[in-house]
Amino acid sequence: MNIKEKDSQYIAHTYGRFPLELTHGKGSRFWDDTGKEYIDMGSGIAVNLLGACNEGWVKAVTDQLNTLQHTSNLYFTAPQVQLAEALCKRTGMKKVFFANSGAEANECAIKVARKYAAEKKGKDCYKIITLINSFHGRTVTTLAATGQETFHQDFLPLTEGFLYAPANDLEAVKKLVEEEKVAAIMAEPVQGEGGVLPLSKEFCKGLQRIADEEDILLIMDEVQTGNGRTGKLYGYMNFDLHPDLVTTAKGLGGGLPIGVCMMGERAENVLTPGTHGSTFGGNPVCAAGAVYILSQINEELLTEVQKKSEYLFKKFQDAPGIKSVSGMGLMIGLETDRSAGEVVDRCRERGVLVLKAKEKVRLLPPLNIPMELLEKAAEVILEAVR
Ligand SMILES: *Cc1c(COP(=O)(O)O)cnc(C)c1O
Numbered sequence: 393m394n395i396k397e398k399d400s401q402y403i404a405h406t407y408g409r410f411p412l413e414l415t416h417g418k419g420s421r422f423w424d425d426t427g428k429e430y431i432d433m434g435s436g437i438a439v440n441l442l443g444a445c446n447e448g449w450v451k452a453v454t455d456q457l458n459t460l461q462h463t464s465n466l467y468f469t470a471p472q473v474q475l476a477e478a479l480c481k482r483t484g485m486k487k488v489f490f491a492n493s494g495a496e497a498n499e500c501a502i503k504v505a506r507k508y509a510a511e512k513k514g515k516d517c518y519k520i521i522t523l524i525n526s527f528h529g530r531t532v533t534t535l536a537a538t539g540q541e542t543f544h545q546d547f548l549p550l551t552e553g554f555l556y557a558p559a560n561d562l563e564a565v566k567k568l569v570e571e572e573k574v575a576a577i578m579a580e581p582v583q584g585e586g587g588v589l590p591l592s593k594e595f596c597k598g599l600q601r602i603a604d605e606e607d608i609l610l611i612m613d614e615v616q617t618g619n620g621r622t623g624k625l626y627g628y629m630n631f632d633l634h635p636d637l638v639t640t641a642k643g644l645g646g647g648l649p650i651g652v653c654m655m656g657e658r659a660e661n662v663l664t665p666g667t668h669g670s671t672f673g674g675n676p677v678c679a680a681g682a683v684y685i686l687s688q689i690n691e692e693l694l695t696e697v698q699k700k701s702e703y704l705f706k707k708f709q710d711a712p713g714i715k716s717v718s719g720m721g722l723m724i725g726l727e728t729d730r731s732a733g734e735v736v737d738r739c740r741e742r743g744v745l746v747l748k749a750k751e752k753v754r755l756l757p758p759l760n761i762p763m764e765l766l767e768k769a770a771e772v773i774l775e776a777v778r
Pocket of ligand 1: 616617642
């Protein structure tokens, strides 16, 4: 049996895999088992922020791997502290909790919000407003937070206490806040899985006002939008927000699993000893890699992301076969005449790996993709959508 047959025999069928086995990568390129080369316009779903096998990241990770790979959270370790300090200094957040994935980072934020509201407003104040079409993870609680029924249906009953409002509908959020006992509002600055849809500035402003006036915590899920993806360090920075909780994962680890829940002033002291934990959370190898990744997300890289974004928007707007372009930074959704699935296949055949988000073609290239590869990929996509 070959790899594909064995995969099908031994691995649960939860993924619709593309018919291709990737064997290695370098920078913004991958190769498959036949030696065919691909330009990476997906970054392993916004994870390989600096591409495959980035030299600085590999060195940071392997140095730590050769020093100490794990200690548990019963001991102090330097990489974790370096990462926490860098995150707090660059965001103004006060404290962080380390987990291993986006869903876990969101679980932490949800626990903080519930405990905060229970202590300040009473145990019956625990509802969290999330947005319709959002995506917050696959655990039973983060599925409940996810405002898409298709993800819910086979796993009922989910964790109780989530309310859903349409994105960019401030009146709907206000109504829920008036009628229910609300602990927090949770949103992605740009809905990723939902179709690469940025929130509007006015809506964000309104959310912030409600959060401030009603002492409701504002949670920004930056699992996909974070770490430079939108052209700012975190997506909320495009909207003048000052969230109480910011979660991130995906790109921060550069390819190794890490999740973070960052806490602002209102939330920093909510979790107390014994109230939350993780065996692997903040693992020194992942943390050392993340310290390196974060150090590379500087003004120069962010300006580069903005320029590449402008280039792609210009290239795709009004192009034949493309109905609309949405997104922010290097997180771009294309509504195409052909079905998204067909465009993904046609791109792959032509040596470019792109993603889907609902009925859109989604682009999430490594932030440091060389301009010539980006231009090449854009030409292939333009050909594939026609
Ligand atoms: C991917 C994603 C998650 C879930 O992250 P995992 O690491 O797969 O658990 C949560 N929120 C958003 C916005 C995401 O894009």
